[in-house]
Amino acid sequence: xxxxxxxxxxxxxxxxxxxxxxxxxxxxxxxxxxxxxxxxxxxxxxxxxxxxxxxxxxxxxxxxxxxxxxxxxxxxxxxxxxxxxxxxxxxxxxxxxxxxxxxxxxxxxxxxxxxxxxxxxxxxxxxxxxxxxxxxxxxxxxxxxxxxxxxxxxxxxxxxxxxxxxxxxxxxxxxxxxxxxxxxxxxxxxxxxxxxxxxxxxxxxxxxxxxxxxxxxxxxxxxxxxxxxxxxxxxxxxxxxxxxxxxxxxxxxxxxxxxxxxxxxxxxxxxxxxxxxxxxxxxxxxxxxxxxxxxxxxxxxxxxxxxxxxxxxxxxxxxxxxxxxxxxxxxxxxxxxxxxxxxxxxxxxxxxxxxxxxxxxxxxxxxxxxxxxxxxxxxxxxxxxxxxxxxxxxxxxxxxxxxxxxxxxxxxxxxxxxxxxxxxxxxxxxxxxxxxxxxxxxxxxxxxxxxxxxxxxxxxxxxxxxxxxxxxxxxxxxxxxxxxxxx
Amino acid sequence: xxxxxxxxxxxxxxxxxxxxxxxxxxxxxxxxxxxxxxxxxxxxxxxxxxxxxxxxxxxxxxxxxxxxxxxxxxxxxxxxxxxxxxxxxxxxxxx
Numbered sequence: 366x367x368x369x370x371x372x373x374x375x376x377x378x379x380x381x382x383x384x385x386x387x388x389x390x391x392x393x394x395x396x397x398x399x400x401x402x403x404x405x406x407x408x409x410x411x412x413x414x415x416x417x418x419x420x421x422x423x424x425x426x427x428x429x430x431x432x433x434x435x436x437x438x439x440x441x442x443x444x445x446x447x448x449x450x451x452x453x454x455x456x457x458x459x460x461x462x463x464x465x466x467x468x469x470x471x472x473x474x475x476x477x478x479x480x481x482x483x484x485x486x487x488x489x490x491x492x493x494x495x496x497x498x499x500x501x502x503x504x505x506x507x508x509x510x511x512x513x514x515x516x517x518x519x520x521x522x523x524x525x526x527x528x529x530x531x532x533x534x535x536x537x538x539x540x541x542x543x544x545x546x547x548x549x550x551x552x553x554x555x556x557x558x559x560x561x562x563x564x565x566x567x568x569x570x571x572x573x574x575x576x577x578x579x580x581x582x583x584x585x586x587x588x589x590x591x592x593x594x595x596x597x598x599x600x601x602x603x604x605x606x607x608x609x610x611x612x613x614x615x616x617x618x619x620x621x622x623x624x625x626x627x628x629x630x631x632x633x634x635x636x637x638x639x640x641x642x643x644x645x646x647x648x649x650x651x652x653x654x655x656x657x658x659x660x661x662x663x664x665x666x667x668x669x670x671x672x673x674x675x676x677x678x679x680x681x682x683x684x685x686x687x688x689x690x691x692x693x694x695x696x697x698x699x700x701x702x703x704x705x706x707x708x709x710x711x712x713x714x715x716x717x718x719x720x721x722x723x724x725x726x727x728x729x730x731x732x733x734x735x736x737x738x739x740x741x742x743x744x745x746x747x748x749x750x751x752x753x754x755x756x757x758x759x760x761x762x763x764x765x766x767x768x769x770x771x772x773x774x775x776x777x778x779x780x781x782x783x784x785x786x787x788x789x790x791x792x793x794x795x796x797x798x799x800x801x802x803x804x805x806x807x808x809x810x811x812x813x814x815x816x817x818x819x820x821x822x823x824x825x826x827x828x829x830x831x832x833x834x835x836x837x838x839x840x841x842x843x844x845x846x847x848x849x850x851x852x
Numbered sequence: 853x854x855x856x857x858x859x860x861x862x863x864x865x866x867x868x869x870x871x872x873x874x875x876x877x878x879x880x881x882x883x884x885x886x887x888x889x890x891x892x893x894x895x896x897x898x899x900x901x902x903x904x905x906x907x908x909x910x911x912x913x914x915x916x917x918x919x920x921x922x923x924x925x926x927x928x929x930x931x932x933x934x935x936x937x938x939x940x941x942x943x944x945x946x947x
Binding site (some may be wrong): 669703797 | 868872878895914929
């Protein structure tokens with residue numbers, strides 16, 4: 366079947382005309398997972414009985430009052446807590462953890478009448494960019510199963526790309542929604558910091574984390590962000606700014622739009638195919654009436670070290686809560702409390718997580734606090750100022766979402782510094798707290814490339830407008846991997 | 853900046869409450885050296901007059917009325933606790 370090639374709006378009209386029921390949509394998603402996930406390995410768990418039961422209940426509700434996402438299936442990255450459903454953050458630490466409450470975004474998707482199909486694989490505690498750092502399984506890129514889906518929200522992007530679910534939520538601390546969206550040829554949005562509640566998101570780096578939607582097209586993405594965004598009393602960093610109906614921004618009219626293209630985003634380390642795809646995309650945007658100029662984000666080259674110091678420091682503090690006492694993994698056969706802490710954490714955290722905790726401890730320790738942590742915070746100020754300066758003159762900033770297409774599985778496992786350096790295109794956005802979206806913009810050797818559009822604080826509407834205009838003028842988003850047809 | 857010794861890595865692991873063998877500490881010493889080397893690039897930036905950024909957005913305190921709401925259910929929370937008795941969490945001897 367090809368139901369999930371349709372947009373949310375098209376599926377909604379099928380539901381209204383009783384050509385399909387919520388239960389059938391739910392079953393379609395579960396069937397596709399049964400058929401394909403043996404190869405893709407996107408899901409850590411599925412929620413079959415609860416999902417079908419909920420779908421039956423939803424089918425009984427009157428057509429009037431159903432919203433634009435009613436009855437549609439969604440998968441959630443497994444660091445978003447779900448009441449009564451195991452939430453692991455892909456760590457042995459939380460292998461058996463059953464949350465007692467729902468994340469705010471889960472409350473909101475429930476209010477919208479969406480059906481949660483299951484929980485999606487990721488790098489452990491979202492620390493990674495290939496999803497190979499999951500404690501449980503490696504997710505494969507649906508476009509070529511020998512390649513990674515990106516990460517850390519690799520399960521979310523792969524599940525949408527394989528047509529297992531039309532919607533997924535991921536989280537983005539340094540590119541973890543946009544880079545896997547690019548690698549898997551789908552649309553991923555990292556909203557403005559404070560736009561979406563982090564209540565119920567397993568914390569990695571609290572000044573950077575944001576939950577964001579992953580979908581097959583821009584309109585669906587806009588609908589999902591409208592549904593999950595907004596002020597939340599449970600997250601004091603959420604903004605009181607009104608949440609617009611982002612779909613209303615999809616006018617197709619980008620005449621006079623001013624685009625800045627940072628030289629640093631097309632410089633050293635960025636592959637020729639990624640550069641070419643961006644240049645081609647700029648031609649398309651020009652043909653739609655936009656204007657672009659080369660600009661500079663002079664502190665970009667420092668963004669990766671700043672990001673690793675700050676995110677590891679915050680993680681070392683956030684992950685202190687995993688002590689083996691109140692929830693999570695507990696070591697056995699210990700003699701005293703100190704040994705319980707140390708052995709539980711040693712046995713249940715993976716090496717990447719331990720490394721980042723250690724680097725965070727080192728950066729925060731008295732000996733290096735000034736030259737690492739505080740220095741990084743100061744350079745962060747400069748990085749944020751770079752963006753603020755450009756946004757005085759330009760409406761959006763455009764570059765690639767990733768320096769290359771997806772890596773081969775195993776290729777970068779022993780080469781963390783190259784992976785960290787590749788983050789230069791995505792981490793500055795989190796450091797500045799601005800929103801950015803990745804949309805499909807081409808292929809190289811059968812693997813997708815992503816165009817990154819970066820905007821002003823709280824101006825996701827403009828990002829959606831530009832992304833939609835570009836999408837409608839191209840056909841990359843209509844293409845599906847071979848595996849989609851079950852081959 | 854520094855040559856990290858196994859003892860230094862183990863001291864930080866101790867502070868982080870992560871048990872670690874000498875072999876593991878040796879592996880992490882190398883990896884941390886790489887990350888420290890990678891971060892040393894920051895020293896070339898002049899930040900003399902720059903204030904540190906602690907948060908991406910200006911935040912201010914907001915007060916709300918102190919109204920009691922439903923708390924989480926203790927029985928359900930205890931389901932995630934490995935060892936408990938009479939509604940209390942059991943831990944090994946502390947003293």
